[in-house]
Amino acid sequence: MASLTDENMKRFLVDKVLAPTQLVVTVPIKGLLGYRKTQSRRWRYYSMSGSKLFSPIRDPEEMFQWLELNQFLKTLRQWHETDVTMEGDIMPAKVLDVFLKLVEDAIKACNLSNEIRVAENIGPIVRLILQTSEFKVELELIPVVEVLNRWCEKAQWPRCFSRWPSREIVQCVKSFGFDLMARSSYHWQVSLDRAEYMLMEGIDEDGGCRRACYQIMRQMKEDIWCPEERPIITAEHLQSVLFWTCEKYPRAKDWCVFKKAFLRLIRKLYKCVNQQYLKHFFIKGTNMFQYVSKNDLDIVAQRLNLFLKQPELQLN
Template identity: 60%
Template sequence: MRILRISQLYWPSGQLCFAGSVHSTHLSRYKVFLPPGACRSVCLLPPRPLSSPDNFIHLTDPPLTISSSLQETCFFTQCVNMLKASASLGCPGQDHKNEATFNIAELAISYTSRNSRLLINSLGLAGACGLHTVLAPSQFLITVPLRGLTGYRECQVRHWRYYTVHGAKLLSSVRDPEELHQWLEVEQFSKSLQQWHETDVNIEGDLVPAKVLIVFRELVEKSIISCNLSSKVMVLESFSSVVRVAVETSESQVEVELVPAVEIPTCWPEKARWPRCLKRWPSQEKVQCIKSLGFDLLARSNYHWQLCFSRAEHILMEGLDEDGGCRMKCFRVMRQMKEDVWCAGNKPVITAYHLQTVLFWTCEKYPRTKDWRCFPEAFLRLVQKLHKCVSQHFLKHYFVKNTNLLKYANTSDLDLVASKLAVFLENPVFCLD
């Protein structure tokens, strides 16, 4: 297995960007410049044939746009996806997670070739570091970027919708989106492929997530058969329109939610009124960097697109301990305690994303370096914050503060976790020895 090391890799607007000086590393028949001082080991897919055997990709200081002919081969984008996805897994059972990611990437090549609106160009994991979300050790969310929609702008005119996801007329209007969601009209993009105007995904000018998911599910099902992965990958039945697959690995079964995503790297959403006034964390320089990376819109419901800030969250996590603090150590220990003691299981009510949000709020409240020098004190502060949120069934989204991330969580499960946290806080010595 070929091993490389990589750090800070982003892909806004179809460009590859990274920070720091560079050195060259040969990647099969490609030459790729990667930043030194990497912090994660990652695994690569075996090479696939190119239209020209002499093709090389040279990445110098950001940004550099990859040619359309190379994008069409999908091989390099697949390798980048594998790099980022594997790097982000970073928890026990790495091998079977890499195996699952390999199978998903095989599907990616197939369904990308079947529909020009799908482009696998930024897979990653977002719970701790990347563009995916690690919900549990064997439960992931993987975004599938959509192409052919550029030049996004906020919609200023509000109007009512009177249709079902199947196009039938309604007598009363569809409910408004919640704070973390929004409508998406094709006219909000200055440039769009003609396919986005077709009725398989569009109703009265709206791009409808449920219809996008129907098209996407069909492509995934066909790709599983064409890739001969029926014995390893199975599309799960669901009461909603989301696409979940079960991936059999040599160790266990992994569940993956595949989510089509519209990447919007050109602006920051009005709903995200961040940062709040007079806050010392993060720094103004980091705030400007984060807001310049934009956001994503995920197809996870019937009518409304969900705002996603994976790139922003990745940047916040990357530089947490630049001052020599113990924030990441606190986060890792808290995540391990959650998985082992407080909230175990394949579908936990508290996920790594909830812990990450608690960490961000605590970093903002305690921005000074001295607050993060003593691990026992810092860790207890973090657990106390988690206990308060779980007990009150209320955890604000870090960027869209009017959103409660625990709004739809099972209250009985939350109360059980709260009781376990209370027991720990009464006698935390066993964890801090």
């Protein structure tokens, strides 16, 4: 992790924060090469001071997993220090502590203390606030371990008999691998952002209007359905709704008429929000609304329902 203190990290702090919005930025961490799966074992839990915890703590959920040093063929010496590991387990909470200290040092070294401050954090997260005379930006930094050229075994995709996307695109998407994100105290969260990005890149190769539907849906979400500062429905939710709809309607002719395609997409979104259940597109058994307030989802469902009753008022 020593590479995070170099000039690239300093430029990153200055160059990435450019717009008045909320940003989530992943920061690859170096020194872990040759990822491989290991046999499952009885996991150990610790306090941050190093003592073992014997009270029962639930095993990782579907989107999370443990990470051990012996899962990598090559590791830099720094990864064997107790400031990031416990008895061979790489602890995301400890990694975040080290990362936070490096970020704070970089802010001071760049003389940015008057413009950037570290926000008070709740749980394992690194948040920065950039305040200028014109706008404020909230930046969430997430250290990630990149697992390149290897598909995530938790992702049972594509599904049998699926006609979208094409086999060529599937192979291309899988070749980009996946990430493990430090977003919890013990377990690393699986991220398939690169796969999702590649799907979006070629989503209209047949000349359809899928991307336009998604962009308008996202704009209406921000302006009408979820105008709150911390939105209930995120871009990740909308992207999953789009992917599921593409899989159900894989033909080019299903995406030729914008209004028809757009309303089909909104009906799918309304159904998921109303039922408070949105399956992760890649990983089976994961409800993307699992930690979203039911009351908040009810409010969004009402707004979507009102729109679907008279869509022409806002689409014309």
